[in-house]
Amino acid sequence: MNPYGTALKILALLGLGIWSLASSAFTPWGPFTATGPLTVKYNPALPAATCTLTVHGLANGGVAQLHAATIGGANPICSTVAAQGLPWGWQPTSATAVNFSGMSIRIGTVTCGTGATVLATSWSNAGNSLSASSQPLGGCTLQSLTLTTSPALTLP
Numbered sequence: 262m263n264p265y266g267t268a269l270k271i272l273a274l275l276g277l278g279i280w281s282l283a284s285s286a287f288t289p290w291g292p293f294t295a296t297g298p299l300t301v302k303y304n305p306a307l308p309a310a311t312c313t314l315t316v317h318g319l320a321n322g323g324v325a326q327l328h329a330a331t332i333g334g335a336n337p338i339c340s341t342v343a344a345q346g347l348p349w350g351w352q353p354t355s356a357t358a359v360n361f362s363g364m365s366i367r368i369g370t371v372t373c374g375t376g377a378t379v380l381a382t383s384w385s386n387a388g389n390s391l392s393a394s395s396q397p398l399g400g401c402t403l404q405s406l407t408l409t410t411s412p413a414l415t416l417p
Contacts, residue, residue: 285353287320287414294318295391295408299332302402303368309404310368312339316349320414325351332366341369346376351391356416359384359391364398373401382406389413 299314312334318327330344346365353359359382365374380403382393390409395402 285355285416286322287325287351287353287416289412289414290320290322291412292317292319293325293410293412293414295327295410297390297407297409299406300404301366301368301373301398302404303371303373303400309402310336310338310342312336312342314406314408316408318348318351323353325414327351338368343367345372346374353384353416356386357384358382359416361391361393366398368401371401372399373403374398380406384416386415389415 294315294317296313296315298311300309300311302309312332315331316327317329318325327349328347330347330349332342332344333339343366345367346363349361349363351359351361361380361382362378363376364378364380365372365376367373378398380393380396380398382391384391388409390407392405392407393403394405397403
């Protein structure tokens with residue numbers, strides 16, 4: 262077998278891999294805000310808490326770094342919820358899927374999630390939104406999450 266032919270095939274495959282990663286990039290690049298409902302079950306004896314999560318981030322092509330997050334809402338429990346471990350990250354894996362990494366929140370004295378947490382989320386270009394449901398978040402359960410971006414972010 263020709264070693265140059267093998268090397269060219271390997272380089273071609275690497276190029277395809279790099280191109281596919283580059284093709285899953287947020288546009289436009291720049292600062293954005295995303296907001297929406299977050300529902301977390303943190304204590305089996307209590308009902309799930311639904312609050313509003315707002316994140317501020319920077320889309321930089323293939324990743325988005327979330328550097329600030331606030332949590333609030335009408336539910337009295339929401340006043341005890343705080344974001345932890347920022348920055349969090351969004352890494353597109355396709356035009357319809359994004360890995361949400363590092364998400365961690367504290368509800369009272371309970372910590373949900375760690376820096377190692379990775380949520381598999383869905384992306385909608387039509388709604389400019391990220392969503393997830395029924396996923397472990399540390400010792401808690403993320404029952405649902407929908408964040409809509411402004412300005413509208415899209416994936417190719």
